[in-house]
Amino acid sequence: MNTSITTIDNSVKSPVQSRKGIGGKIVLISFIVAFALAPQVIGHYYITLLIPFFAYAITLLGFNLLFGYGGLLSFGHALFVAVGAYAAATLALNTGMVSFELMLCAAVGAALIIATPIAILASRYTGIFFGMLTLAFGMLFYTFLNKFYDITGGDGGLMLPRPTLLGVNFESANNFEFLAGPFYYYCLVLVLLLGWIMWRVVHSPYGLHLMASRDNAVKATYLGVKVREVRAIAFIVSALYGAIGGVILGVNTGLADPELAYWVNSGYLVFMTVLGGYHEFIGPVIGALVFILLQDELSTVTQHWRFFLGVVLAVLVIALPGGISGGFRSAIHRVRTKGAR
Amino acid sequence: MSRSIISTKRRQILKTLGAGGALSATGLLSIPAYAKNKPLRIGILAPRTGVAATIGECGIRAVEWGVARLNAQGGIGGRKVELVIQEETSPKETIDRYRKLILQDQVDTIHGVMSSGVSLALAPLAEQSKTVTMLWDGTTQDGVKEMVPYPKYLFKAAGNEVDAVMASLQAVKLYGGQIKNIAGVNVDYTYGRTTWTTFLAILKKFGIEPNIVSEQWVKIGTMDLTSNIAVLKAAKPDLIFSSMFFADLPIFMQQAHNAGLTENAKFVLPVGGVQQTALKKQFTPEGLILGHSTFYFDDKEGSQLQKEFVKWYVDKYKEHPHFEAERAYFCLAMYKAGVEKALSAKPNAWPSSSEVAQAIPGNKVESLGGIGYMRPDHIPNQTFYQGLSTHKNDYDFVTLGSVNKMSAEIIQKPAELEYWDWLDKADFKVEVGRPKGSFVQKKG
């Protein structure tokens, strides 16, 4: 009997113990300030790189609920990113409405409808089966997007026009000005807001139930935790987050296309999460940032950037499973214990 | 030679600029010194991995050749040209790279792009960023998918469907009245669907209503076509239409030959010429309608420029170039012509993107596949090549026995009309062929 399916490496601390004392608050505030001031300081290009970062940050906050806190590895999460983008594009195409808020609603609604049956089905399983099932669904959606070109635009995808933010139309601004300006701040606020919500979720009784079902499903059931329900909810919430991320990505590109759902992109999502450290709440967000910058720098230097990314992932998995944030935490821990002596 | 196209006045300017700008020192014909020393940067976005990799690579090689040649002759407007090459992958990544090329690498113009998805996403961005963007491919004439309809900075490629139009017309001309049972084996994406529908529409236009015995949609990237061939065999078509042009095409021909299909059926391959070197004589019959789009490397009547290019390409890469090379070179030549025209109008300052964009349409430019020009609606007019395959050559693959050339002026829709509408009403001046004897006899 393989007992490693639902437990994570016990040598690294699990997220429930992460303290957000004064140190944490300082970090958070400096994070906010840094990002708020960034457009004044950093050039347009890197700011436009940060838009996908915001998108992935949101997506991964949701993903990690399922993975880090729930112990379920989904290899088809890109499906919901695609759902978000396509929902927004379909809305704009069919109704002509380009309100960003409406797009978000459409995305969340679509994700809810699609995720619920999958969640009910997938919550029966964990481990490899869960991974395989999600991969299958992801690719099914990918195939659907390519096939039904009358609805989905086929391989060319659907155009996503520039949205209005809170009803304000930014038509006069060009693409860079829009993305690096109002849209940037809107997404920053969105990230903070959704981050706060997720923080509340994982620190709620629900969060405890989820982690309990991750650490020992049998024991949790005996304690009265509705394991399957808890997992299904995690799946749905992560899907909603993913869809919101998808809308942002779609606006960034100006297009919703099937590649968004391809399974390798699901793999990259997992990569980012592990890179940043899935044991920490903020880990995946760090992972998203580092991944994006890393990929950008690598592709400037070499056309074989996939190779180097693969090596980074391999090293990460073998030597640094806690990711970047895990590395930080051990470093801080070592400093603290050294000081205590 | 490019010299014949440029007027005497321009030639003189070019000469002086190329000669190191001696005149500029006297201040008579000066370009700002910084502009002369700062190279002109052209960003390139083309696939380098993925199914379209070899096709993209061919374009990259051609533009590298073109730039080296240009620089040897003084560059564009006296400035040396530098290429910044980035990979075209998914729309999201390619759009990010497009922005990077503009914001970080500060390129003056961007050329490339082959996928229709990327083109769709790129169009509004090109217009807003006011960057002259010249597409190599990926343009569809189907109105529903129309990108920005009246672009200022974006220059599209020849419509995807043109090859299919030409091939369909050829089929009508050659086999017309005798077409009874047809099969379509096309890749399952927009291009595959539009070309097949074009073929059917043209047949219908000429009153030919064949029986479709098999309509297959091959998943992009599939290389195992045994089942497809088996189904085709069972269907027994007289004519097989396929717009495949990735590596799946030679495999398809090979397996079709193994299954005996090449003896009994006619093949119409509107863009098959892309895979010319892989279409070996062993399994590729003579008499196929084979399309080479805007460039046929073995055109005996080809220009000096073409022959020079082909010789260089074959020597260096041991392969033969295809139409993507021509598209890449065409964009380069168009851009150069536009810049130089704008420069000659206002010689004291380097032209802005807007001025270059306005100067591009209308110039007749010599490209690898002949003379072409950009229409006012930013769609090019070029010459298209097709013919029937033959074994009578010194290669181990098929070439064209007789080459038909058609100008896009005839087989590409004009700006005002909607594609399917135009297709229905256009007069292609083609007569429905009524071949004598048995339809399935092989042609020499």
Place this chain on the structure above:
Amino acid sequence: MSSILNILLAGVFHAATLFLVTAGLQLIFGVQRILNLACGSIYALGAYVGITLTTWALANGLPPYLFPLVLLVAGLVSGLIGIPLERLIRSVYRRPEAFQLLLTFSLILIFQDVIWFFWGAEPQQLSNLTMTYGTISVMGVTMPTYNIMLIAVAVLFAIGLNYYLNATRSGKILRATAENHETGAAMAIDVKRVYVWVFTLGTTLGTLGGALVIPTTAATLQMGVELVVEAFAVIVLGGLGSMKGAIVGALIVGVIRAIALFVYPEVEVLAIYAIVLAVLIWKPSGLYGKVEA
């Protein structure tokens, strides 16, 4: 009638190629509980090495009808990559499955660029070597002889593996280790060596498959990534870790695809997914897999 047979035979051929991809995957999972996402990349490696070796051999005077032997050698030689790979993956044996999956995912990325680096982005083919043996005509069905040979090879593999796992001492040790590696170790089985052997064997099955099938198709950079999807369909249908499952799963996928192409080509791919999902819902462990949620 003969056309139906022809189509079915084509389906069986496709099934044979799928079996060759997934046999190694199933073996490795069966014993080590590792799902190798890079199975497609390994298959691709075998294909590329096969092409290079064969082209070289032919250029150096090898008579064409001997090419399968070269492919065999290529497959065996490139299978040796399993040894260093196992060493690498060994570091995550005791880790949660997520990490094992991620490590094999990283291998996909690495392999793709390595192949790009050495072989370029151009799809590679062995021009029409399949016709070296001509075609066979049985009951009105014509097929290249090589395709039939491939089906035979796949069958041989299946029988051979079955015999090995059930009738030989070495195979029994493998199965014992699969059941319970701790007990196996307690019975003086060198589990470490078993793992190296199994992983290498599984990898070699993949490279052999890639090498042998390549004359009928083309090797591309995306091969590895795309094959994973179909391979997954096979193992989901057949059940993880089961060799019988690989055979049955491959047959189902191959034949359904062929039939779909004949009857309603549009749904070709969707039909497979529909079946996969149906199986996942009704019997998630697959037809022959052991129940393990």
